[in-house]
Amino acid sequence: MTLSFVLILLILVGFTVTTVFIFGWAARTGQFSDLNAGAKTVFSPDEPEGESTDSFPDKKI
Amino acid sequence: MTDSTDSSIDPAAIERSRRERIVIDASARGPIIHWLASAIFWLLLGTLLALGASVKLHDPEFLANNPWLTFGRVRPAHLNTMVYGWASGACVGVGLWIMSRLCRAPLRHGWSLHIAAVFWNIGNAVGTWGILSGGSLSMEWLEYPAGAAPWLLAAFAVATWQGVDMIRRRPPGHIYVSQWYLFASLFWFPMLYATAQVLLVWKPVAAPAQPPINWWYAHNVLGLWFTPVCLAAAYYLIPKVIGKPIHSYFLSMIGFWSLAFFYAWNGMHHLIGGPYPAWLISVSVAASVMMLVPVITVAVNHHFTMIGNFGALRWSPTLRFVVFAAMSYTVVSVQGSLTAVRAVNRITHFTHYTVAHAHLGMYAFVTMMLFGAIYYMMPRLLDREWPSAALIRVHFWCSAVGVLFYWGALSYGGLEQGLNLQNPDMPFMDIIARTLPYLRMRTWAGVLMTVGHLAFATSFLLMLFGKVRVVSTPTLFIRPTAKTNPA
Numbered sequence: 001m002t003l004s005f006v007l008i009l010l011i012l013v014g015f016t017v018t019t020v021f022i023f024g025w026a027a028r029t030g031q032f033s034d035l036n037a038g039a040k041t042v043f044s045p046d047e048p049e050g051e052s053t054d055s056f057p058d059k060k061i
Numbered sequence: 062m063t064d065s066t067d068s069s070i071d072p073a074a075i076e077r078s079r080r081e082r083i084v085i086d087a088s089a090r091g092p093i094i095h096w097l098a099s100a101i102f103w104l105l106l107g108t109l110l111a112l113g114a115s116v117k118l119h120d121p122e123f124l125a126n127n128p129w130l131t132f133g134r135v136r137p138a139h140l141n142t143m144v145y146g147w148a149s150g151a152c153v154g155v156g157l158w159i160m161s162r163l164c165r166a167p168l169r170h171g172w173s174l175h176i177a178a179v180f181w182n183i184g185n186a187v188g189t190w191g192i193l194s195g196g197s198l199s200m201e202w203l204e205y206p207a208g209a210a211p212w213l214l215a216a217f218a219v220a221t222w223q224g225v226d227m228i229r230r231r232p233p234g235h236i237y238v239s240q241w242y243l244f245a246s247l248f249w250f251p252m253l254y255a256t257a258q259v260l261l262v263w264k265p266v267a268a269p270a271q272p273p274i275n276w277w278y279a280h281n282v283l284g285l286w287f288t289p290v291c292l293a294a295a296y297y298l299i300p301k302v303i304g305k306p307i308h309s310y311f312l313s314m315i316g317f318w319s320l321a322f323f324y325a326w327n328g329m330h331h332l333i334g335g336p337y338p339a340w341l342i343s344v345s346v347a348a349s350v351m352m353l354v355p356v357i358t359v360a361v362n363h364h365f366t367m368i369g370n371f372g373a374l375r376w377s378p379t380l381r382f383v384v385f386a387a388m389s390y391t392v393v394s395v396q397g398s399l400t401a402v403r404a405v406n407r408i409t410h411f412t413h414y415t416v417a418h419a420h421l422g423m424y425a426f427v428t429m430m431l432f433g434a435i436y437y438m439m440p441r442l443l444d445r446e447w448p449s450a451a452l453i454r455v456h457f458w459c460s461a462v463g464v465l466f467y468w469g470a471l472s473y474g475g476l477e478q479g480l481n482l483q484n485p486d487m488p489f490m491d492i493i494a495r496t497l498p499y500l501r502m503r504t505w506a507g508v509l510m511t512v513g514h515l516a517f518a519t520s521f522l523l524m525l526f527g528k529v530r531v532v533s534t535p536t537l538f539i540r541p542t543a544k545t546n547p548a
Contacts (some may be wrong), residue, residue: 004270005338008277011256012344015325022245023318031236032314040233042163042300045071046079050544051304054377054437 076264081165088167090442092174096133097435098525099182101518103146104325107190108507108514110139115507123138129193136206138192144202144282145213146185148427149250152290153220156243158442159297160224162242164231168223177219186214200271202279203257210258214251221247238313239293245321246289253281273341280328283422284320284352291430292316292359295387298437299366299383302380303373303414308365319343324353330401333410349401356394363387378453382433385461389425393418408483412497414475417468424510425464432460432517438525449522452516459513467506474499489538 026032043049114136116123124130161168168174188205191197196206207212224247228240236244255277260266266274272456297312300306326348329341365385374381396418399405409415436453441444447453474496481492 004266005341007260007266008270008273013328015252016322018344019318023321024461025072026236026276032064034079034235035310038237039300039306039313041235041237042239042297042306044078044082044165046082047301049304049306050230050379052302053235053304053372054302054373054379 065330070494078156084118085161085165085167086441087445088169088171089161092171092178093154093158093438094442094525095153095175095178096150096157096181097438098521099178100147100150100431101521103142103150103185104514106137107142107147108137108415108511110142112504112507112511114139115500115504119497119504128195134193134195134197137197137199138189140202141192141204142185142189143423146182147292147327148287148423148431150178150181150185151435152246152287153440154293155164155431156219156246156290157223157227158226158438159239159293159434160243163237163297164227165225166234168229169226170223173225180212180216180219182211183340184216187212198262200261202274202282203261203275207258207262210254210262214255214258215319217251217254221251237296238307238310238317239297241317242293242296245317246286246293249285249289250282250336253278253285262537271335272332272335273337277325277328280331281325282325283427284324285530287423287427288324289320291386291390291427294434295359295363295383297388298362298379298383298434299387302377302383302437303367303369305366308362311356312362316355316362319351319358320355323348324355327352327401330406332509333401333403333406346401346403350398352394353398354393356398359387360391372382378436378447378450378457379433381457382429382436385457386426386430386433389421389429393421396421408479409475410479412475412479412482413471413499414479417471417475420471421468422466424460425468428462429460432456435521436518439521443524445524448519448527449520452520456513456516456520459509459516463506463509463513466509467503470499470506474502 031038040049048052106234113124113130114132117125117132117135121132128134157168157174184205188209191206191208192204198203204375224244228236228244231240257274260274261271261278265271296307327345329337329345330349333342335342363384372383398509399407400415436447478492478496481487481495
């Protein structure tokens, strides 16, 4: 039974360790370097910042 | 209008971007609507089961003669059809669509998602049939009999693969916070579900170790699957609807990473008072309280983003659902952190208070967010508008008032029940009898929510199969004015 509880602990540690590795990758590849620009990636030239998009979509091509 | 970038003035760039968006939405149309339509079917079935279960708690004779419809089967059937059929199915649809939009990558091999949706539906049908016929596994959130899981896992593998395929094709550069949430959740859910299935069903661990794994799963599926998808939707939809980036991107990053680092340690606080090693439960209590960090960052961020734009709630159906859900997220999370504290848990555990809390999470937050996202997506996927603002209005008010009434009545009733249970002089049957008025209120709240769901399903069906209404204006509650829409 002790083994079962050790297994639970290993699962928890496993989740965190995976996250640490991915966090390291994000930091190395500059994901945290320009946060203000990052915030604007939801906008695009046809749906720019400052315009509400809750409207009927454009006609098809 | 403001802050226009250079590319937004260039007509060629605007046209390119518009065409790219239309291609993405067209690629998602069939498969995503297949997932959403299936989810809505399970929502309606789950609602019916919910109403039945609720009535039985104050009228035990109701449909009691048929073993298929006894409380012990109807209640877990309700929970599982809602969790897997409705919420998870809708999360796959909403999540993959937002992913394709943010990765600027059209969905490829749509047929695979069609097959996955069929598998997902078979898994849910096998599971629901299994529970109703008496084959429930009797583990919270995992009641579906063993035959359901392989279908669900196979279907989800396709969803994960689709998410990875889109992330790989994203333009170089920044990964938006919603992409982080979605990408992570596409791995978290199968990891959680497979772990729970292996350790509890396929090769069960020692019996005393099963409840911690069960609750670790049941709690984490909320925090590492539904929460990330719904927060991803909020971080995408709020800026898109009001045309303003989120207030602090830095805070959103703190929110995501603190959730990713610490959420998996939650769950075992459900076993406070149980015969478990103290460290196991204390770790979860500490992790639950630490969850205040991501919650406060998200709450502050959403609130400050909305400041100056609350007027938009008057006209935008999407925003109204999404903001209601985002506010509920704050309330349910703070409530959750407090409930995990031993002193509070001693009173509220095993009472209706917990049921109210669960519905604030799965309904007021998750379900309302998914409704909001679907209201935004469908016109873009189908290239036609919602048939009636009145139906959306009925849906919103019935759902919102319904769930708040539900939560209020059961929280109060549950607290009273918990305090009474501490009193050794009060007979147990008296305590039960005193909860009856609150249980009846719950049924009425459930009726309201059912009306809302019927309005939603009607809208959805009319939109899919009704006469095409070609309009050039959105279906909004009222016409926005300069006053209500400063953007």
